[in-house]
Amino acid sequence: MPSRDTAFIAVAGTVAALALHPADDNVAEWAGDLGHSQYASLGAWLGDGWVQGGAAVATYAVGVSTKNTRTTHIGSDLIRAQLLNGLATRVLKVTVDRERPSGGGHSFPSGHSSAVFASAGVLGAHFGWKVAVPAYAIGGLVGWSRIRDGEHWLTDVVSGATLGTIVGRTVARTHGASWTVVPTVTGSSKGILIVKR
Numbered sequence: 001m002p003s004r005d006t007a008f009i010a011v012a013g014t015v016a017a018l019a020l021h022p023a024d025d026n027v028a029e030w031a032g033d034l035g036h037s038q039y040a041s042l043g044a045w046l047g048d049g050w051v052q053g054g055a056a057v058a059t060y061a062v063g064v065s066t067k068n069t070r071t072t073h074i075g076s077d078l079i080r081a082q083l084l085n086g087l088a089t090r091v092l093k094v095t096v097d098r099e100r101p102s103g104g105g106h107s108f109p110s111g112h113s114s115a116v117f118a119s120a121g122v123l124g125a126h127f128g129w130k131v132a133v134p135a136y137a138i139g140g141l142v143g144w145s146r147i148r149d150g151e152h153w154l155t156d157v158v159s160g161a162t163l164g165t166i167v168g169r170t171v172a173r174t175h176g177a178s179w180t181v182v183p184t185v186t187g188s189s190k191g192i193l194i195v196k197r
Contacts, residue, residue: 003173006166013162017155024153028101031148043145046138047112052119053082077122081171085118085164086111092163102150110152113143113160114167121168139164 045051060075062068089111098108116139124132143157152160 003170005173006170009162009166009169013158013165017158017162020158021155024155027147027154028150032101032150034148037145037148039141040145040148043142044112044149044151047110047116047142047146049082049086049111049115052115053079053086056082056119074122074126077126077172078119081118081122081168082115084171085114085167088163088167089114089160098153098156100151101153107152108156108159109163110143110146110156110160112146113139113152113157114164116142117161117164118168118171119164121165121170122172123168125169125172 056075056078058075059078060072063070063072063075089109092109093106093111096108097105099105100107117136120132120135120139123135139161143152143161146152146157147154
């Protein structure tokens with residue numbers, strides 16, 4: 001679901017990743033020289049897809065059990081964002097299969113960063129800048145912790161943050177959209193058309 005907003009985020013994230021790519025090795029080496037960090041394990045936990053997905057399901061469950069439609073709506077958006085983000089991130093990880101600074105594959109993009117930024121995108125769209133600023137700051141902490149752990153390159157984190165933000169904001173923007181699949185026939189060709197109502 002392209003929009004002017006998501007196009008701007010995609011362009012800005014791509015330009016940032018390309019500009020920062022030459023610094024990947026230096027940042028990884030510098031982070032490695034710093035040694036173990038106390039907050040790295042916190043960031044690894046906060047950005048875990050299961051933690052973000054669990055928080056989304058919990059938000060939805062609270063909304064349903066209290067009959068609070070706004071909380072249910074936010075929970076629904078968080079669930080959809082985590083599902084779509086998880087799928088997009090996994091496809092990119094398997095397709096690109098970039099080696100991690102610490103060894104191993106599937107470094108690009110950072111799944112922890114994309115998961116937390118997807119939630120931040122949804123929360124920012126629903127609550128505005130007063131919630132968006134701390135949510136994205138937590139995302140920044142998670143991303144930095146993945147660099148400190150040697151699990152990701154700087155550009156993996158930037159790309160994950162970009163992907164997650166796009167997914168989160170798109171899901172929140174299109175929550176009420178209704179889609180219909182329409183069979184089409186043109187001459188001897190058959191297909192489907194997906195139409196927004």
